[in-house]
Amino acid sequence: MTKNNLIFFFLIIFISTSAFCQLDNLKWKRADLSYEKTNKFRQKDYSFEFEDAGDFVKKSIAYTYWFFISDVDGDNCPFRPSCSSFLMQSVEETNIVQGMLMFFDRFTRDMNLYKGHNQYPRLKSGYYYDPPALYTLKKQNLNFYYLPATEVVDE
Amino acid sequence: MKLTLIIVLFFPITNLAQNGHFNFHSTENKKMFADYLFCEGDYLRAVEEYESIRDLIRNDTIDFKIMYCYSEIGLFNESNNSLKRISSNSPFRWAGLHLRLKNKLIENPKGLRVFHDMPSPPDMSERRQKLILTSNLFDEEIIYEKEDFLYVFEKGEGQTISYFYDLKKNPPYKSPALAGFFSAVIPGSGKMYVGEWGDGITALLVTGLLAFLAYDNFKANHNTRAWIFTGLGSFFYAGNIYGSIASAQIFNARIDFEFRDGLNLFLQQKNYFMPEYDFCN
Numbered sequence: 001m002t003k004n005n006l007i008f009f010f011l012i013i014f015i016s017t018s019a020f021c022q023l024d025n026l027k028w029k030r031a032d033l034s035y036e037k038t039n040k041f042r043q044k045d046y047s048f049e050f051e052d053a054g055d056f057v058k059k060s061i062a063y064t065y066w067f068f069i070s071d072v073d074g075d076n077c078p079f080r081p082s083c084s085s086f087l088m089q090s091v092e093e094t095n096i097v098q099g100m101l102m103f104f105d106r107f108t109r110d111m112n113l114y115k116g117h118n119q120y121p122r123l124k125s126g127y128y129y130d131p132p133a134l135y136t137l138k139k140q141n142l143n144f145y146y147l148p149a150t151e152v153v154d155e
Numbered sequence: 156m157k158l159t160l161i162i163v164l165f166f167p168i169t170n171l172a173q174n175g176h177f178n179f180h181s182t183e184n185k186k187m188f189a190d191y192l193f194c195e196g197d198y199l200r201a202v203e204e205y206e207s208i209r210d211l212i213r214n215d216t217i218d219f220k221i222m223y224c225y226s227e228i229g230l231f232n233e234s235n236n237s238l239k240r241i242s243s244n245s246p247f248r249w250a251g252l253h254l255r256l257k258n259k260l261i262e263n264p265k266g267l268r269v270f271h272d273m274p275s276p277p278d279m280s281e282r283r284q285k286l287i288l289t290s291n292l293f294d295e296e297i298i299y300e301k302e303d304f305l306y307v308f309e310k311g312e313g314q315t316i317s318y319f320y321d322l323k324k325n326p327p328y329k330s331p332a333l334a335g336f337f338s339a340v341i342p343g344s345g346k347m348y349v350g351e352w353g354d355g356i357t358a359l360l361v362t363g364l365l366a367f368l369a370y371d372n373f374k375a376n377h378n379t380r381a382w383i384f385t386g387l388g389s390f391f392y393a394g395n396i397y398g399s400i401a402s403a404q405i406f407n408a409r410i411d412f413e414f415r416d417g418l419n420l421f422l423q424q425k426n427y428f429m430p431e432y433d434f435c436n
Contacts, residue, residue: 100394101390101393104393104394104395106398108354108391109354112357113357116352119351134401137401142405148412
């Protein structure tokens with residue numbers, strides 16, 4: 001290797017290291033990334049702030065179910081929101097009586113012996129999308145929330 | 156050898172180089188580029204190019220294309236405003252007015268009856284009649300008789316419109332009250348009536364099983380267990396009646412959705428009865 005080539009290689013290495021070096025004002029930092037998969041339907045909020053007695057009863061039942069059954073048994077509900085979340089949302093959207101009726105209907109549909117869930121649209125993750133708003137018997141809700149089974153819903 | 160190579164490289168670089176005399180951004184070149192984008196279906200970029208030369212070339216074809224592009228990309232207000240620039244003597248004026256009706260219908264799917272008496276030349280009048288009559292199928296109630304509806308359509312179109320008309324007049328709805336009543340008499344039968352057989356049979360078995368367990372425990376004097384099963388069974392029974400009513404409502408929503416979806420598809424296939432212009436050949 002000649003002397004010129006050595007100078008040439010030296011220059012290349014010198015220029016690249018000096019031009020692209022880490023500066024004081026631009027120090028590389030640890031990336032603060034979260035690799036946790038976010039899913040709005042799976043977040044369980046265990047906070048025990050309640051507005052009234054009904055809210056207290058509802059949260060007590062749901063938390064007990066989540067803590068002793070759902071969290072131990074695993075993610076078995078094919079629907080989103082899951083049956084326990086469906087109960088919570090139904091009661092919030094309507095009242096305790098209507099919410100309970102909506103829940104027992106949902107629970108029967110969940111138990112479907114023939115696994116005939118073809119009438120529901122799916123989420124990208126494969127769960128069936130079945131929001132409580134469809135079951136409040138309000139026509140405006142139906143017009144807004146109804147989706148055909150062929151639709152794939154964003155999470 | 157080296158000299159030849161230098162000349163071969165140098166000559167084309169200097170002689171065939173891009174120089175400042177050629178104006179890529181001339182009005183004519185922009186128009187050609189916009190026409191190309193329009194024919195490729197890239198309406199978003201086409202309208203940007205057309206807008207940049209709109210004031211430099213007074214051309215009703217460009218004005219109509221701008222209106223059409225805005226409509227295709229869903230900017231209906233801009234599209235409707237572009238109609239003002241198309242002069243009343245232009246052959247595109249009537250097509251522009253028709254395009255405005257199309258925009259209104261896409262934006263707000265309901266009957267366009269108020270535009271029924273708008274004057275127009277005979278060929279456009281027929282297209283407009285077709286669009287207005289079809290738009291009435293989006294309304295809650297149809298005020299026209301079937302004969303008044305079909306006279307303007309050709310045979311193939313007529314059959315489709317006749318099908319939609321019949322579906323609108325007699326939609327295959329399921330009665331929510333009847334579904335609830337059926338489930339009250341035989342648990343699950345309301346769901347079966349709506350077509351959800353799996354849910355119906357499940358509801359029948361679950362309610363039946365809980366009722367049997369309650370009866371059996373009462374009979375054996377296990378009153379606490381019996382009342383638990385009675386309570387559970389009652390909730391499943393009532394929930395099933397409620398669910399049958401909700402399922403019938405959802406079934407009807409599905410009928411309405413499929414009707415609107417089918418009608419939109421028909422109108423899209425017919426391009427909302429717009430006159431056809433071949434701008435690309």
